[in-house]
Amino acid sequence: MMRSPEDRGLRESATFDRAAIAAIQAAATTGVYDIRGWGAKRRVPHFDDLLFLGSSMSRYPLEGYRERCDSDVVLGDFHGAEPIHVQVPVTIAGMSFGALSAQAKEALGRGASEVGTATTTGDGGMTEEERGHSDKLVYQLLPSRYGMNPDHLRAADALEIVLGQGAKPGGGGMLLGQKLSDRVADMRTLPAGIDQRSACRHPDWTGPDDLTIKIHELREITDWKKPIFVKIGASRPYYDVKLAVAAGADVVVLDGMQGGTAATQEVFIEHVGIPILAALPEAVQALQELGLHRKVQLIASGGIRHGADVAKALAMGADAVSIGTAALIALGDNDPKYAKEYDELGSAAGYYDDFQDGRDPAGITTQDPRLAARLDPVEAGQRLANYLRVLTLEAQTLARACGKSHLLSLEPEDLVSLTVEAAAMSRIPLAGTTWVPGAGTRDSD
Amino acid sequence: MCGIIGLHLRDPELYPRLGPLMVQMLQGIVVRGPDSAGVAIYGDRSRCPEGQAAVSLLNAPEDLAVAVASELPGVEKVRVELVGETTVLTAETSPEMLASAVITVAPESRVVGIGEDMVVYKGIGNPNDLAGTYRLQDAQGWQGIAHTRMATESAINAEGCHPFSVGVGVSLVHNGSFSNYATIRRELQRGGISFDSLNDTEVGARFVASRLAEGDDLATALTALGDKFDGFYTLLVTTEHGFAVVRDEFACKPAIIAEHPRWVAMASEFQALAMLPGIDEAHVFEPLPGRVYAWKR
Amino acid sequence: METLKQGTAEIDLAVQSVRELNAELHAPNAQRYVVRHPRGAHAVAAGVNAPLEVQIDGDVGYYCAGMNQEGLITVEGSAGPGVAENMMSGVVRIRGNASQSAGASSHGGLLIIEGNVSTRCGISLKGGDIVVGGNMGAMGAFMAQAGRIVVCGDAGDGLGDSIYEADIYVRGTVGTLGADCIKKDMGPAHRKALRDLLAQADMAPQAEKQDYLDGFSRYGSARKLYHFTHEHARSY
Numbered sequence: 008m009m010r011s012p013e014d015r016g017l018r019e020s021a022t023f024d025r026a027a028i029a030a031i032q033a034a035a036t037t038g039v040y041d042i043r044g045w046g047a048k049r050r051v052p053h054f055d056d057l058l059f060l061g062s063s064m065s066r067y068p069l070e071g072y073r074e075r076c077d078s079d080v081v082l083g084d085f086h087g088a089e090p091i092h093v094q095v096p097v098t099i100a101g102m103s104f105g106a107l108s109a110q111a112k113e114a115l116g117r118g119a120s121e122v123g124t125a126t127t128t129g130d131g132g133m134t135e136e137e138r139g140h141s142d143k144l145v146y147q148l149l150p151s152r153y154g155m156n157p158d159h160l161r162a163a164d165a166l167e168i169v170l171g172q173g174a175k176p177g178g179g180g181m182l183l184g185q186k187l188s189d190r191v192a193d194m195r196t197l198p199a200g201i202d203q204r205s206a207c208r209h210p211d212w213t214g215p216d217d218l219t220i221k222i223h224e225l226r227e228i229t230d231w232k233k234p235i236f237v238k239i240g241a242s243r244p245y246y247d248v249k250l251a252v253a254a255g256a257d258v259v260v261l262d263g264m265q266g267g268t269a270a271t272q273e274v275f276i277e278h279v280g281i282p283i284l285a286a287l288p289e290a291v292q293a294l295q296e297l298g299l300h301r302k303v304q305l306i307a308s309g310g311i312r313h314g315a316d317v318a319k320a321l322a323m324g325a326d327a328v329s330i331g332t333a334a335l336i337a338l339g340d341n342d343p344k345y346a347k348e349y350d351e352l353g354s355a356a357g358y359y360d361d362f363q364d365g366r367d368p369a370g371i372t373t374q375d376p377r378l379a380a381r382l383d384p385v386e387a388g389q390r391l392a393n394y395l396r397v398l399t400l401e402a403q404t405l406a407r408a409c410g411k412s413h414l415l416s417l418e419p420e421d422l423v424s425l426t427v428e429a430a431a432m433s434r435i436p437l438a439g440t441t442w443v444p445g446a447g448t449r450d451s452d
Numbered sequence: 453m454c455g456i457i458g459l460h461l462r463d464p465e466l467y468p469r470l471g472p473l474m475v476q477m478l479q480g481i482v483v484r485g486p487d488s489a490g491v492a493i494y495g496d497r498s499r500c501p502e503g504q505a506a507v508s509l510l511n512a513p514e515d516l517a518v519a520v521a522s523e524l525p526g527v528e529k530v531r532v533e534l535v536g537e538t539t540v541l542t543a544e545t546s547p548e549m550l551a552s553a554v555i556t557v558a559p560e561s562r563v564v565g566i567g568e569d570m571v572v573y574k575g576i577g578n579p580n581d582l583a584g585t586y587r588l589q590d591a592q593g594w595q596g597i598a599h600t601r602m603a604t605e606s607a608i609n610a611e612g613c614h615p616f617s618v619g620v621g622v623s624l625v626h627n628g629s630f631s632n633y634a635t636i637r638r639e640l641q642r643g644g645i646s647f648d649s650l651n652d653t654e655v656g657a658r659f660v661a662s663r664l665a666e667g668d669d670l671a672t673a674l675t676a677l678g679d680k681f682d683g684f685y686t687l688l689v690t691t692e693h694g695f696a697v698v699r700d701e702f703a704c705k706p707a708i709i710a711e712h713p714r715w716v717a718m719a720s721e722f723q724a725l726a727m728l729p730g731i732d733e734a735h736v737f738e739p740l741p742g743r744v745y746a747w748k749r
Numbered sequence: 750m751e752t753l754k755q756g757t758a759e760i761d762l763a764v765q766s767v768r769e770l771n772a773e774l775h776a777p778n779a780q781r782y783v784v785r786h787p788r789g790a791h792a793v794a795a796g797v798n799a800p801l802e803v804q805i806d807g808d809v810g811y812y813c814a815g816m817n818q819e820g821l822i823t824v825e826g827s828a829g830p831g832v833a834e835n836m837m838s839g840v841v842r843i844r845g846n847a848s849q850s851a852g853a854s855s856h857g858g859l860l861i862i863e864g865n866v867s868t869r870c871g872i873s874l875k876g877g878d879i880v881v882g883g884n885m886g887a888m889g890a891f892m893a894q895a896g897r898i899v900v901c902g903d904a905g906d907g908l909g910d911s912i913y914e915a916d917i918y919v920r921g922t923v924g925t926l927g928a929d930c931i932k933k934d935m936g937p938a939h940r941k942a943l944r945d946l947l948a949q950a951d952m953a954p955q956a957e958k959q960d961y962l963d964g965f966s967r968y969g970s971a972r973k974l975y976h977f978t979h980e981h982a983r984s985y
Binding site: 708722723724741 | 790829848865867886
């Protein structure tokens with residue numbers, strides 16, 4: 008058997024590593040950039056770099072399996088609309104029918120509804136499957152306006168105006184031809200099979216002054232009944248959150264750079280935006296300065312995996328979190344049972360990110376009827392519900408250990424940072440110290 | 453991000469009505485910029501008497517009059533008026549001399565407008581309230597501009613208010629955001645121009661002022677700005693000679709111009725123009741992308 | 750839907766709010782409405798969802814008749830940005846001029862602008878029809894996906910950039926064509942479509958004149974950018 012390059016004493020370049028060499032080779036061959044799904048794969052400072060300070064002598068824990076720790080959150084009551092009351096502080100992020108199969112959308116609705124939380128549409132309109140199976144459905148208004156329909160506005164439980172996404176702040180998505188099936192194309196008013204390049208800017212407004220007027224129009228159309236969420240990709244969240252609130256948002260959704268996408272340029276996914284760990288304190292500061300923290304709710308997303316991430320996000324000041332990639336994994340994405348098929352696609356279970364090409368063995372990110380039929384919406388929905396319960400139970404376990412009878416009683420002081428960079432970004436002191444590098448140096452012009 | 457109004461009166465019979473017309477116009481742009489508002493008024497001789505200079509200041513100390521007068525040989529009296537956060541000094545001298553005397557006496561204060569015919573006011577708060585503070589209703593004159601602000605990437609304070617007035621009688625208001633202003637600011641700084649703020653609009657104002665100082669007319673200076681500045685913007689620039697509007701090539705930020713034999717007006721939205729006398733007969737149009745529109749007195 | 754009562758109701762925006770107006774239009778007690786003193790207000794008659802006649806006596810601001818369904822809405826003046834944005838059905842008529850993004854992403858219905866229209870008219874159009882009596886500004890029909898735009902005057906620069914399956918008819922001059930937009934043949938079906946649109950827009954006298962119709966040219970997609978490949982890198 009041939010020995011590996013390392014065993015033979017060969018040295019790989021740190022700069023031109025194998026991934027960089029492969030990317031150059033691919034670019035030279037095809038002449039177009041790489042488009043893929045998933046989110047950023049590089050390591051960035053994250054919630055892993057924070058730890059909770061459990062109670063001991065100076066503070067008292069709640070009984071971990073018995074005493075009550077509530078998890079419900081009311082979203083969107085700031086301007087007097089009919090708010091969404093979720094039972095767990097984890098919602099399902101916007102993912103389009105088109106990016107996902109109808110079965111996957113249905114499964115998301117089933118799973119979320121079972122635990123009393125909300126799902127979100129995506130860049131492709133509202134399907135009957137998701138409205139039918141989601142008790143609480145947030146309807147997105149996106150730059151492309153695919154399938155935008157005032158009947159759906161009125162049928163939704165909240166509206167979400169999307170300015171950007173953590174995977175690609177400032178960019179539009181793509182839906183490549185193999186996923187633009189007849190039904191998807193019809194919903195988007197596009198010729199079937201073309202490569203759809205989504206708009207990155209709304210067609211009828213730019214900036215917060217126009218957005219103020221746009222939100223007013225949407226409130227008028229829906230008779231002021233629907234909460235209005237504004238979703239931003241994390242890049243300049245301190246300003247963007249203030250402006251979203253100034254424009255009239257009830258809820259701000261903040262998506263960090265680790266947030267996923269169905270299909271975007273690799274260069275965008277890996278090189279634009281800031282991690283949720285860095286974005287969240289900026290957003291919270293903005294709300295606090297406005298005196299509106301916990302009045303205008305903040306939903307954080309981008310890289311939420313387990314209950315510790317949920318609890319840390321809430322402790323840092325989010326009112327809820329949103330999951331996309333993790334929800335797909337719960338449904339069955341990257342399941343090892345399809346290992347052989349992933350290999351045949353040139354990928355592997357646990358690595359598969361080609362959501363753009365529609366050949367997902369798990370039947371989730373596809374419009375191929377044969378593949379989509381593999382996903383049983385009932386069973387997948389049950390898996391998602393199980394996962395959402397675990398997220399909540401884990402968050403409650405940590406909160407009780409910090410003496411909290413509601414998840415929203417968590418606060419930054421319950422946390423310490425493990426690394427200097429995490430301390431600087433999260434503004435949570437380095438463990439064992441009171442030190443926050445760079446604290447208080449925001450330029451205040 | 454903001455609202456803009458500007459009114460350039462051609463018919464002297466309307467000069468006494470400048471203030472009331474501007475108050476009505478301002479109401480049409482309050483929603484666009486609820487944080488703060490600034491105004492520049494041209495030709496109100498009760499505010500800047502004929503033959504005198506006016507300097508508008510922020511952060512001005514009290515009791516400036518005597519100290520400033522002592523720096524100006526031959527000037528008997530410096531008049532000081534407090535208008536909200538803005539302090540206006542007038543004296544029988546040149547605008548440059550007056551500004552220089554103020555800076556000598558009160559280096560901590562910030563000059564936000566100098567002119568022989570123009571007075572600038574800035575402040576934070578609801579624009580309708582500020583109109584009262586500035587006594588806008590009482591204003592007379594031949595030209596005025598106002599700006600309501602929704603701050604984007606800089607703080608809400610009087611310094612961030614538009615108009616940015618950095619040359620004698622020149623005022624600039626902006627809706628949008630420049631995307632390469634930091635580079636242009638560095639270039640201007642290398643050329644010896646200093647800045648008061650990190651605001652993108654100040655870069656536009658300093659650029660225009662520097663071109664005017666080099667002898668460009670207003671239209672030429674704005675054409676040069678269009679070649680240089682990237683991003684989304686609608687600009688209204690006024691001088692003691694005229695009035696000009698330019699939008700970037702993408703032309704996303706709104707702008708409407710109305711031209712009438714008795715006046716020329718520009719606003720972010722039509723509702724700011726709706727009450728102008730004779731609006732029904734005016735030629736109302738949107739400035740084309742990238743084109744400079746200028747009117748001279 | 751409950752039977753609409755007959756009769757005309759008048760709403761004066763100098764006295765009543767836009768909220769009161771729209772609440773009434775969303776639960777109408779009359780068949781026809783006259784709106785006085787709009788004075789550039791925003792979201793006037795937004796979200797109409799019934800075959801009401803709404804006559805607006807004056808100029809309106811942003812998003813007049815936004816997302817209109819079935820409404821027959823006439824503005825006796827000019828309209829601000831985003832008039833009839835995302836319209837689904839019905840007819841919106843502007844007697845004066847309209848600002849940018851008129852008819853943005855409209856899925857159906859007919860928008861008539863008797864005067865001139867500004868930039869990005871019909872951006873992301875998704876099946877609605879737009880007839881412009883005067884000139885159309887730059888970047889008209891940007892990314893338009895379906896539907897038709899008729900311009901009786903001239904069209905500005907960047908016409909039909911990245912257009913999909915929408916049809917554009919222009920009688921006057923065209924500044925420049927945007928990426929992937931080309932002049933196309935005018936067949937009998939297109940002439941009929943054009944004539945019908947002009948007739949629907951109450952421009953029937955012209956529509957009946959052959960030489961008037963002859964003055965129009967048709968523009969649409971070259972369909973070269975439908976697939977994302979390196980050959981078109983300079984067009985992206």
